[in-house]
Amino acid sequence: MFVPAHITGFFKIFKDRDFLKTGSTGAGITLDKGVHTTIKPGNGDIYFNNKKIDLSPTREVMDYFNFGGSYDVMHFSDFPLGSGLGTSGGCALGTAHEVFKIIDTYKIYDDNNYNNEAVKIAHIAEVKCGTGLGDVIAQHTKGFVIRKKPGFPINVEKVKINNIDDYYVVVEILGKKETKNIINNPQWIEKINKTSDELLIKLLKNPTLKNFMDLSLYFAKTTGLISDNILEICKDLKFTIGASQAMLGNTVFCICKKEDLDDVLSILKNPIVCKIYE
Numbered sequence: 001m002f003v004p005a006h007i008t009g010f011f012k013i014f015k016d017r018d019f020l021k022t023g024s025t026g027a028g029i030t031l032d033k034g035v036h037t038t039i040k041p042g043n044g045d046i047y048f049n050n051k052k053i054d055l056s057p058t059r060e061v062m063d064y065f066n067f068g069g070s071y072d073v074m075h076f077s078d079f080p081l082g083s084g085l086g087t088s089g090g091c092a093l094g095t096a097h098e099v100f101k102i103i104d105t106y107k108i109y110d111d112n113n114y115n116n117e118a119v120k121i122a123h124i125a126e127v128k129c130g131t132g133l134g135d136v137i138a139q140h141t142k143g144f145v146i147r148k149k150p151g152f153p154i155n156v157e158k159v160k161i162n163n164i165d166d167y168y169v170v171v172e173i174l175g176k177k178e179t180k181n182i183i184n185n186p187q188w189i190e191k192i193n194k195t196s197d198e199l200l201i202k203l204l205k206n207p208t209l210k211n212f213m214d215l216s217l218y219f220a221k222t223t224g225l226i227s228d229n230i231l232e233i234c235k236d237l238k239f240t241i242g243a244s245q246a247m248l249g250n251t252v253f254c255i256c257k258k259e260d261l262d263d264v265l266s267i268l269k270n271p272i273v274c275k276i277y278e
């Protein structure tokens with residue numbers, strides 16, 4: 001199962017005793033790169049790019065199904081963990097889908113039921129582990145996704161992108177950032193939430209990629225989440241549709257048209273070229 005990476009530009013945090021009501025509002029885009037997950041008979045081990053690790057959201061999904069003992073989960077990811085590209089969410093959602101395929105060999109569930117249950121299980125795993133709030137819902141929806149309400153029932157707007165093939169998303173990963181250190185910190189929550197309310201309204205009024213990028217950079221700067229280094233890179237990339245810091249990572253991302261791609265690649269040191277994935 002392939003689950004696309006997801007870049008959040010801006011978001012607001014909602015915590016609730018009910019994990020299904022916990023989540024985030026905000027906006028982001030999914031990419032044609034992400035994480036492929038398979039499951040095979042084994043000992044309950046988790047592998048990430050062939051390295052055995054105990055990845056908490058994946059473990060959470062396996063435990064939900066009491067799946068620990070007899071299968072291994074293999075994640076093959078285009079991006080490292082901790083880069084603000086929804087990799088943990090992709091691992092959780094891919095695991096949930098693959099487990100469903102195995103446990104329901106008699107097709108008791110119809111595909112739509114699969115989908116809904118897999119998304120809920122993966123979302124709960126992310127929220128419980130502190131590794132995400134809205135990625136799974138965005139990765140399930142795919143494309144340019146505005147999340148209007150947190151958690152479930154899912155309430156999102158999938159924005160139609162005309163001439164989607166004209167756009168490139170270029171990312172550069174400059175380091176790691178643990179999501180849980182931000183979304184569980186009261187000071188950060190306060191900064192994030194007082195900034196993001198107006199942004200959602202502004203984007204819904206003018207749902208363009210340009211406006212998304214402008215609002216994302218405003219969010220990254222106003223909350224203080226953006227690093228000085230990434231802020232400088234974003235200034236160098238102002239000729240593009242827009243550039244900002246992927247939330248929550250130490251990663252810069254920009255959206256550009258094909259005619260500007262070579263100039264972007266000349267500025268970034270280790271660029272990864274992606275497309276928007278719907």
Ligand SMILES: Nc1ncnc2c1ncn2[C@@H]1O[C@H](COP(=O)(O)OP(=O)(O)O)[C@@H](O)[C@H]1O
Pocket residue numbers: 053054055056080081082083084085086087088089129130131132177178179180248249
């Ligand atoms: N080597 C590792 N072993 C176990 N867990 C890891 C390892 N490297 C990263 N992780 C975990 O992966 C998760 C990454 O989630 P997150 O910070 O949300 O990053 P992302 O933006 O990739 O989703 C964190 O819980 C982190 O502790």
Ligand SMILES: CC(C)(COP(=O)(O)O)[C@@H](O)C(=O)O
Pocket residue numbers: 006008011023024026083084085086087088089131132133134135179183247248249
């Ligand atoms: C921004 C974030 C809270 C974390 O995203 P990541 O670092 O990619 O796990 C995301 O889950 C969201 O709610 O939009």
